[in-house]
Amino acid sequence: MKADPAAQKRLLDLAAVDAELTRLAHRRRTLPEHAELDAAETAVRTSKDALVEAETAAGDLDRDIRRIERDVEGVVARTEKDRALLAGSGIGAKQATELQHELDTLARRQAVLEDEQLEIMEQREALGGNLDHARRLLGEAEEKLSDVTVRRDTELADVAAAEAGRGRDREAILPALPADLLGAYEARRSQGKTGAGLLRERRCGACRLELDRTYLARLKGTAPDEVVECEECGAILVRTAESGL
Known part of the structure; x- marks a missing residue:
């Protein structure tokens, strides 16, 4: 699946909002x-x-x-x-x-x-x-x-x-997210997982785990509009200038 890098980055905003909603729901219960x-x-x-x-x-x-x-x-x-x-x-x-x-x-x-x-x-x-x-x-x-x-x-x-x-x-x-990208994101959230995370300094922002160097090398050769996933948690891995690739 392909998606404009800007749309993928926008996915991080959605993930941040959803994380806050999850925290609020937990606060309500507890x-x-x-x-x-x-x-x-x-x-x-x-x-x-x-x-x-x-x-x-x-x-x-x-x-x-x-x-x-x-x-x-x-x-x-x-x-x-x-x-x-x-x-x-x-x-x-x-x-x-x-x-x-x-x-x-x-x-x-x-x-x-x-x-x-x-x-x-x-x-x-x-x-x-x-x-x-x-x-x-x-x-x-x-x-x-x-x-x-x-x-x-x-x-x-x-x-x-x-x-x-x-x-x-x-x-x-x-409205700023393509339907297929949003669908993939929501599918992960429906399973109780974090839908997307920022790749920063070889670490997935969703699961906080450091990724394998071989996998990172493969990501480096992947086109910016290619939607990739974390090999550890399956979250959509958003690459930016902070990713260090």
């Missing part, structure tokens, strides 16, 4: 903010789970407290009723004994309920501190997530802007 964001999202989920667990436990204790309060109210109401009956006139000795026995039983029941109520209220008070701590941790985790998201989005926007600029540069270069 932004440290991606890992930070994953960690921040995990922290938010963990904090939410911890808060839900604490809120559930608090709700259970609150229900227990209300239940005991109702039980105590029932015991107090029954006690007041029995005391009124005992203080009234017209009850026999047997009924009075039964009422007093019930009053003693109610008193013991009330004491047990109040002890249980106190214990649960102490647990609830302690859990209040856990709730405040869980809410604070969640707030901090959400704030960090927001910060990392903003930084990640800013970095991605910078990458996108740079990619757009390089994309315009690429489109400006393409």
